[in-house]
Amino acid sequence: MFPANRMKLSLVAALLCAPLAYTTAQAANINVTRNVSSLNKTMSDGVRVTFWTFSGALPAAAVEVGVYPDGTTTTDTLNLTLSMGMMTPQDSAPYNGHTIHMHGADVKTSEDGVPETYNDVNGDTYTWTPTRDMAGSYMYHCHVHTVKHLEMGMYGPLIVRPKNASGTWLNQLTHNTATAYDYVQNYVLSTVDPAYHTATGDSTVFADYNPKYYMIAGNEGKTTGAPAISLTAAKSKKVALRLIGIHSVSSTFTVKDGSGNAKPFTIYTQDGRALATPQSVTSLDISPGQRFDVIFTTPSTAGTWYPQVTYKNLRDGGTYTNGTVYGRVTF
Amino acid sequence: MTWQCRLLGRIMAAILLFAVGATEAAVRNYTLYITAGSHTINGAGGATLSAWGYSDVAGSPKIPGPVLTAYEGDTVNITVVNNHTLNHNFVIQGVTTDATAIAPGGNRVYSFTASTAGSYLYSDTLNSAINREMGLYGALLVGPADGSNKAWTNGPSYSFQRTWVIGEMDKVRWNDVAGSGGTVNTSIYKPNYFLMNGLGGFDAMGDPNTTIDGVVGTSALVRIVNGGQFSHALHFHGNHVQVLTINGVRQISPYKLVDAINIPPMGTADVLYVLNQLGEYPMHVHTAQMETANGVYLNGVATMIMMH
């Protein structure tokens, strides 16, 4: 463990010195800090479930880091800090403490937030400098005893978003202008098995997953009338949805109108990489750990569409009772 | 090791044959014995389960069955001997279609010409998935005719390959019951053991046939075959993988880059992991319980990626 820590210290030193070597006008250091805090949430059936969160939000607030157009050497560097000494609540050893794993970021081992590969569990700063081919959606989540800590709510969207050469955010999924959007929302998919929230250590509870609550963006949204997430858009505009799978079962995403007709949408990126050929579909399976960025265009006449996620069991893809969660886009 | 040796032989043979302008096709004979016995998951949370398996040596089951290898054009003869007390069969998905039951004490020969490079699942398709769940599944790998380190002829190259046969077992409701001659209620399946090459994660993380372990700059062709009944959503740390095939369907270059891939029950995928940076990383399933052995964290579907 010690050599890895020393390696990390020298890495931090190198980063501190680095700006002198290649100064660029627009490069940004994006410094974000999260702490650990619990959240008691009353679920749709009146049951209170305790979550562990990053800074009190379920899911945690999105973190955005920029990438620049072809021909510029500028890069943004994300320094995502989990504050030291802010580790309550936590479990006892060996699953004490917390980390942040930037899922899909492919960072150095010392930045990966995995305790089993020598990352500290008592607070740290995780650094990532994405390149322009990495525009898209990721997530950050705790990587301690993930079977529990993910379930507890320690996750949030991590977005690599294009900037122009002077450092202004672009409303595009990638630097390809075909991915321009007028509106964007993060659809974080997650599920809750309350038994996992009270079990600790290597309990046999963790051998069997029985989700009871299904969510988008931390809300249940069991009906079109009370959606988990909603958006008021204009007609004939592009709506981008970032679909981020931190759930623990299978799922299918669709966009339907009020009569249940599936509407086409286009997939531009998957797991933070642009598809060579964007794909127009009416249904998309999203598995745990996957991210997709999709765009659809609202019609020219007023109405309401319901982007929705149907959660399914891992064995035969059968849908769970009350397993569909609705979003809503009004135009 | 055997793969490399065979490969060397193939290359030398290919050079020789090329000189005389002929094509070569080997005959590969395998014998598999269907055997009842037990299978042990080591480490905390582990257990010994009743199991049935295909084995290359008569006597005790092997979970999964042995990896069978061939090259395009080879004639493959597989003799399956049923040393168990129930009917069984042997079907290579996408390759053979003979699903006839082999009676206890009987045997059957399956012959075919290996035709399309790729990774295939073989399994026992009888008895409402119980035979498969008990361990009767494995992988057939077919390489290109020239024996080269390519996923297929003129396809992507790799430095070394790994085969991940994944699956699960429900000890209490399936293995204990079927193993003692009882009737499994197949409508309920709550597996508590999740396996890579028959191993729990504690073993899989140190198993040289399972870990991706190599020098930076090399690449691993990872052949994933799901013999289980659950979807396995695998997540790679350290680098994205290139998706080369999905359920036997060759993808088109440029290959999709993903860090998470879902392998449905009886699904297959070939992915290329380029060893891009120094370090140690996990590869693990991203669904809660499947990372555990009866609830013990990381003794489920997990292995290591070691880049040096």
Ligand SMILES: [Cu+2]
């Ligand atoms: Cu945690």
Ligand SMILES: [Cu+2]
């Ligand atoms: Cu993750």
